[in-house]
Structures are given as C-alpha cells and as structure tokens.
Amino acid sequence: MSSLSSALKRKINVWMYKFSKHPNSELTIFTHSIADSSFLPISIDLTFLPISISNPKKVFKFALMAILGSIIGALISYFVGKELFVIFGNIIINMFGGPEQWQQISHSFNNGYAEITLLIAAITPFPFVIGSLSAGFFKMNFWLFLLISILGRTIRFGVLAILIYYLGAAVRDFINKYTKPILIITILSIILLLLTFLI
Numbered sequence: 001m002s003s004l005s006s007a008l009k010r011k012i013n014v015w016m017y018k019f020s021k022h023p024n025s026e027l028t029i030f031t032h033s034i035a036d037s038s039f040l041p042i043s044i045d046l047t048f049l050p051i052s053i054s055n056p057k058k059v060f061k062f063a064l065m066a067i068l069g070s071i072i073g074a075l076i077s078y079f080v081g082k083e084l085f086v087i088f089g090n091i092i093i094n095m096f097g098g099p100e101q102w103q104q105i106s107h108s109f110n111n112g113y114a115e116i117t118l119l120i121a122a123i124t125p126f127p128f129v130i131g132s133l134s135a136g137f138f139k140m141n142f143w144l145f146l147l148i149s150i151l152g153r154t155i156r157f158g159v160l161a162i163l164i165y166y167l168g169a170a171v172r173d174f175i176n177k178y179t180k181p182i183l184i185i186t187i188l189s190i191i192l193l194l195l196t197f198l199i
Helices: 002-020 023-036 045-054 056-083 085-095 099-110 114-123 128-137 142-177 179-198
Strands: none
Touching: 023 045, 023 056, 045 056, 045 142, 056 085, 056 128, 056 142, 085 128, 099 114, 099 128, 114 128, 114 142, 128 142
8 A cells, every 4th residue: 555655655756746847837837817806616735836846957947936826816806806806806805705704804904004914915825816806995005906916826836936946855755644634635626627617
C-alpha cells in the first residue's frame, strides 16, 4: 500500500512539474485569478500553489500572472457593484458566504474603514470579490480602489512567491505528506470549476 502511495506521489509530482513548464500553466493561473476575483468561489491558491511549487524558478512570473488576473477580476466586480448590483449583486454575495458576510463588510465600509477593509480583503484569503464589489457599491474613489487593490494583491502573491522560492522543498514535502486529501480537493475543485462555467 505504501509503495502504491509513493508511486502516486511520484506521478503527481512529475505531472505537476511538466505542467508547470507548459505555457498553459501561466494562462491557467491568469484566467483563474480573473474568475476568483469576479465570480468564482474557488480560491486561486488551488492552482497557484501546486504549479508554483512544482517550478519555483518561475514563481515570480506565476505571481505576476495572478496579480494581473486578480486586478482585472477586481475591476469587473467593482463595475458590477457600481452599475449592476441589482442584477448580479445578490448572486455573487450568496456564492461567497451569504448576507451575513455582506453585512459585516458593509458595516466596515459605512463606518469609515473602506480602505483598510479592502486592503485586508486583498491580502488575506477573505474573498477579494466581496471587497471589490463593496467598493463599487459604496462608490469608493476608483483610483484609490485601484491603488489599494494593486498594493494588496502584490503583497499577497509576492509573499507567497518569496516563500515558495526560498522554501520550495519544505512546502513540497508538506504536499507530499498530504497527497491524497490534496488530490481529492483538487479533483472536486476542477469539477466545481467546470460546472460553474457550464452554468
């Protein structure tokens, strides 16, 4: 059984390593980042982390793709929040935690904490789409929104890139140790991703 598990780990590592060198790996991170920051409730980490860890020499390029994609996605959700909230707002909110989460972030925006709230959403695993949607809904200054989004996403993916670049082996060992649950989560995420696009 352990030999089977080891063989599975080797196959996954080889596949991820090969895919990380393929041009589609960058496109995958870029498109997933756009979707993650605009409508898709599947974290960009599920593609960014394994691809980057498999090829740490390109991690900063992957990070750049994630940053650019996230900003484009944020611009989309900002526009939706500002101009199309009545049509799409509740759909997005329900996909990312429901009314309770929206009430919390709305309270922050209404009480003078819009900038720090958006920055926290951009840096942390908190759904960035909710922060950018709120920025549009509450008519936050566009250029300030853009500046905070660029700063926050650069910090988020920049820190991950630095950690992977210098600690890639340690992170890879962690993934090897938990191959099965990570594989299951990845497969389920891909299925959910495909279903979301089909819907």
